[in-house]
Amino acid sequence: MKCQFCEKPATFHITELTEPVGPQVMHLCEEHAKGFLNKEASPPMTAIASALAKQLGGQSGDALEELDQKECPVCGISFFEFRNSGRLGCPYDYTHFESDLRPLLINVHDKTEHVGKKPTRSAGTADSLAKMIGLRREMEEAIEREDYERASEIRDEIKAMEDPIAPPSTSSDTQS
Amino acid sequence: MKRDADFDELARYRGEWMRGEGPESDIVISTRIRLARNLADFPFIRRCSDEDRLSIERTVRARMESLTDQRWKSAHYVDLEPLSEIDRQLLVERQLISREIAESDGSRAVAFDAAEGYSVMVNEEDHLRIQVMKSGLDIKNTWEQVNRIDDMLEEVILYAFHPRYGYLTACPTNVGTGLRVSVMLHLPALVITEQMDRVFRSMQRINVTVRGLYGEGSQYTGDFYQVSNQVTLGHTEADLLALVGDEVAPRIIEYERKARQALLKNNRDDLHDEVSRAMGILSTARKISSEETMHHLSKIRLGISMGLIEQPDVKVINQLFLQTQSAHLQKLQGRVLGTAERHARRASFLQHHLAGKDDATWN
Numbered sequence: 001m002k003c004q005f006c007e008k009p010a011t012f013h014i015t016e017l018t019e020p021v022g023p024q025v026m027h028l029c030e031e032h033a034k035g036f037l038n039k040e041a042s043p044p045m046t047a048i049a050s051a052l053a054k055q056l057g058g059q060s061g062d063a064l065e066e067l068d069q070k071e072c073p074v075c076g077i078s079f080f081e082f083r084n085s086g087r088l089g090c091p092y093d094y095t096h097f098e099s100d101l102r103p104l105l106i107n108v109h110d111k112t113e114h115v116g117k118k119p120t121r122s123a124g125t126a127d128s129l130a131k132m133i134g135l136r137r138e139m140e141e142a143i144e145r146e147d148y149e150r151a152s153e154i155r156d157e158i159k160a161m162e163d164p165i166a167p168p169s170t171s172s173d174t175q176s
Numbered sequence: 177m178k179r180d181a182d183f184d185e186l187a188r189y190r191g192e193w194m195r196g197e198g199p200e201s202d203i204v205i206s207t208r209i210r211l212a213r214n215l216a217d218f219p220f221i222r223r224c225s226d227e228d229r230l231s232i233e234r235t236v237r238a239r240m241e242s243l244t245d246q247r248w249k250s251a252h253y254v255d256l257e258p259l260s261e262i263d264r265q266l267l268v269e270r271q272l273i274s275r276e277i278a279e280s281d282g283s284r285a286v287a288f289d290a291a292e293g294y295s296v297m298v299n300e301e302d303h304l305r306i307q308v309m310k311s312g313l314d315i316k317n318t319w320e321q322v323n324r325i326d327d328m329l330e331e332v333i334l335y336a337f338h339p340r341y342g343y344l345t346a347c348p349t350n351v352g353t354g355l356r357v358s359v360m361l362h363l364p365a366l367v368i369t370e371q372m373d374r375v376f377r378s379m380q381r382i383n384v385t386v387r388g389l390y391g392e393g394s395q396y397t398g399d400f401y402q403v404s405n406q407v408t409l410g411h412t413e414a415d416l417l418a419l420v421g422d423e424v425a426p427r428i429i430e431y432e433r434k435a436r437q438a439l440l441k442n443n444r445d446d447l448h449d450e451v452s453r454a455m456g457i458l459s460t461a462r463k464i465s466s467e468e469t470m471h472h473l474s475k476i477r478l479g480i481s482m483g484l485i486e487q488p489d490v491k492v493i494n495q496l497f498l499q500t501q502s503a504h505l506q507k508l509q510g511r512v513l514g515t516a517e518r519h520a521r522r523a524s525f526l527q528h529h530l531a532g533k534d535d536a537t538w539n
Contacts, residue, residue, distance in 0.1 A: 048349060075223040087301070089223035091216065091336035091344045094351075101348060105341075108349055111410020114342025116353040117323075119330050122337065129336060132217035140227050158217060 003029035027053075048086045051107030072096045074130045090133055095126035132161055177241055177287065181252040183263045187499070187507035188535055191270055191292030191309070196494040198312020202481040203429050205360040205400065205494075207318045207421075208271070210307035211326050212345045212354035214336040220346040221299060229283040229299050236298050239332040240287060247294075248328075253287045262512065265503035271309065273297055294325060301346050302354075304329070313359060313429075315421030319413070342409065352409030357420040360389070361428060364399040364478040365435035368447075372401075375428060383407050384424050398470035398497065403428060436482055444484075451479030458526045463519035469500045469526065488530060496529060508535065 003010045008029035056064055068080035077089030079100060088094070094101065105112050135154050142151035193206040214220060218232055233255075240248055256264060256277065264278040273286050277300040288295035297305040306329065308322040336344040342352040350356070366372050379386045389400040403424055405416045439447050454472035458464070477493045479485045498504060500522050506513050509521055528538045 048347070075219045077223055085222060087222045087346045088220055088348065090219040091214065091338070094338055094341050094344055104348060105351070105409060109352065109407040109409040111352075111407075113340055113410055114338075114352045115410060116342060116355070116412045117326075118342075119335050119337050121330065121334060126338065129216050133219055136217055136228075136231075140225070161217075 003027065048104070048108070051104045052083055055103045055107060067100060070097070070100070074133050090130075092126055092130040092133065095130075128161065132158055135161075177237075177248060177251045177253040179253055179255075181254050181288075183266055184507055184510070186270070187266060187504050190491070190495050190498065191272075193271070193292070193309035193311050194494050194498055195311040196491045198310060198314050200429055201312040202490075203361055203363070203432050204313040204425065205362055206309055206311055207314050208307055208309045208358045208360070209315075209318045209322045209417075210305055210356050210358075211322060211343075212302040212350045212356075213304040213306065213326070213329070213333075213343055214345065215303045216334040216336045218303065221301060221303070222346060224299075226282055232303050233283045233285050233298050236304065236333065237285065240296075240329070242332055243328055245328060247289060247325075248287075251287050251289050254285060256284045256286060257282070262503050262506055266507055269498065269501045269503050274300060274305070276300060294321065296325070296329075302350070304333075313421065313425055315357065315359075315417050319357075319417055323413075350408050353411070353413050353416065355408055355413055355416055356404050357417055358402050358404040359420060359425045360400060360402050361425070361432070362399060362474065362477060363401050363428070363432050364474050365439055366432050367399045368439065369435045371431065371435060375431060379403070379424065379428075382419070382424065384420065386428075397467050398474045400474075401428075436478075440482060447482075448479070448484050451475050451484050454479075455485065455530070459530045460527070461523045463516070464523045464526065465519055466501060466522070469522060470497065473497055473500075488532070492529060496526065500525060508538075 010027035011030055012028045056067075068078060068083070070079045071077065072089055072093050073096065074092040075089035077093060079097060082088055082093070082097070088097075102112055135158050139151050139154040139158070142148070142154060193208070196205075198204070215232060215235070218224065218228055221229070224232070237253060240251075240253065254267075256267075256273070264273070267273045267286065268275050268278050270292060272288050272292060272295040274297065277284055277286075277297050280300075282299065284297070284299035286295055286297050293310065294306070294308045296307075306322060306325050308318050308325070310318045310321075338344055343354040345351045345354055363372065363375075366375060376386050383406045384403055385406050386401055386403050389397065389402060403420060405420050408416070411419075454475035458469065458472050458476070473493055473496055476485070476488075477490060480488075480490050480493065499508065502513075502518055505518060505522055505525065508525070513521060525538060
């Protein structure tokens with residue numbers, strides 16, 4: 001059996017007694033088990049690790065492997081990399097991995113709907129956020145190949161997508 | 177904004193949150209509230225190129241500088257990348273930045289006000305970590321201030337926000353409100369009476385986390401514990417503030433008060449002896465580690481709160497907690513010190529201040 005967080009064999013089988021969801025079994029290699037059992041492990045990682053263990057515990061090896069290979073088209077992060085690090089790669093991941101993240105959000109927060117504060121300015125849809133990140137990538141590539149005209153066009157496009165009240169860009173806003 | 181800070185000067189003073197005043201300040205050291213926010217048009221830090229990080233840092237700085245509010249005009253903005261390790265450590269000890277951002281790589285920065293009441297970390301785990309700290313248990317004012325800063329930044333920065341999941345964060349454990357309400361408590365009586373485990377257990381069921389605070393090593397030091405909300409999604413900010421501020425913190429405060437009363441009633445002489453011995457060690461030791469210092473300062477702080485000793489003032493003890501940590505000590509000494517030298521200088525610093533003298537006459 002493989003470790004739930006990497007390719008090494010699982011040599012530790014830990015039963016977590018968690019309230020209120022009940023016991024969860026974790027299968028981990030020595031390194032990840034040490035991290036998990038270490039009292040200094042950050043609570044978020046522990047929360048994510050045990051939530052994912054519960055969520056993915058019933059999956060077959062093939063299904064898990066397929067999920068692990070799923071990649072975000074915007075930032076390129078794979079689900080495996082997320083499982084390994086506990087950190088997502090970009091805002092679009094919440095859309096791209098939505099069906100995989102929802103059970104995890106329920107495990108961690110017991111809820112899936114935000115009911116708190118909202119920003120007065122909205123960045124638009126998940127697709128427009130993704131487009132902005134893509135444009136920024138394109139702009140960096142244009143700067144790299146010294147195509148400053150194209151870079152400037154893209155910068156204007158990003159600015160147009162942002163709120164017009166944002167201050168005009170200064171020379172320190174972007175690299176020259 | 178001022179593009180630097182005088183670190184020697186910083187090391188000499190207590191920050192706003194170390195005043196040792198405010199509601200319940202005999203037990204509650206400070207209230208800290210932080211908001212995690214990300215820019216809409218950048219990947220999260222994990223997938224950022226070096227250029228992305230630099231671009232985020234420059235964008236945020238330019239946008240902050242465009243704000244006209246006085247609190248930004250007079251703020252310090254410090255680029256963390258070129259700082260010496262000691263200066264970064266000093267900011268960690270003062271809780272203006274996290275240990276994680278101090279030890280990470282690449283372009284990163286912090287903005288904070290002269291009174292050290294707030295700080296905004298740029299490129300920590302999220303692009304922005306906005307935090308406000310106040311002395312004592314003061315949820316209402318702390319929240320009002322952090323919320324105002326968030327509103328101001330939001331005028332000039334487009335945040336990553338999802339209609340269903342709220343403010344989007346690198347770690348799904350922070351998504352939604354991005355809010356972490358933390359109250360730092362001094363709980364020596366619960367530690368002495370061996371009741372901390374019970375407190376930990378009773379808190380697990382109600383969505384809060386209780387953590388001991390680490391010093392330089394991996395030992396809990398100084399009997400300080402931080403209680404904070406565990407969930408961030410599916411509750412309003414007001415609910416989370418109430419959970420920590422109205423429900424959990426007051427309950428732990430009550431436990432600690434009861435434990436103190438029990439100690440006074442049943443073990444007054446033993447406790448008085450311990451407090452006096454702690455005072456004796458710190459006033460006469462020739463070399464002492466940070467952990468041992470914290471341990472004895474904690475006892476003295478308890479002795480003052482319980483009226484067992486009258487001197488020194490609790491403010492002096494709070495200041496010693498801060499200034500006997502290694503980066504502070506080295507800044508005050510004006511040079512880098514090895515471990516053995518630090519232990520000797522720490523002992524001398526403690527003797528000097530417990531005898532009622534000030535920084536200026538210590539060398």
